[in-house]
Amino acid sequence: MTQIEAAIAAYVSFMWGLPLVILLVGGGFFFMLHSRLRHFRYFRHSI
Numbered sequence: 001m002t003q004i005e006a007a008i009a010a011y012v013s014f015m016w017g018l019p020l021v022i023l024l025v026g027g028g029f030f031f032m033l034h035s036r037l038r039h040f041r042y043f044r045h046s047i
Helices: 001-014 018-034
Strands: none
Touching: 001 018
16 A cells, blocks of 8 residues: 555656646646737737
């Protein structure tokens, strides 16, 4: 049981590092491009 917990803890500590940052930044770029940069196009309107 402790081996399973150690394996899960190692996996979790790895995933909270660089892969999570890449996933969040990549997802942000994807949705930014998918919305056709709407938040930049309508920036003057939002002010």
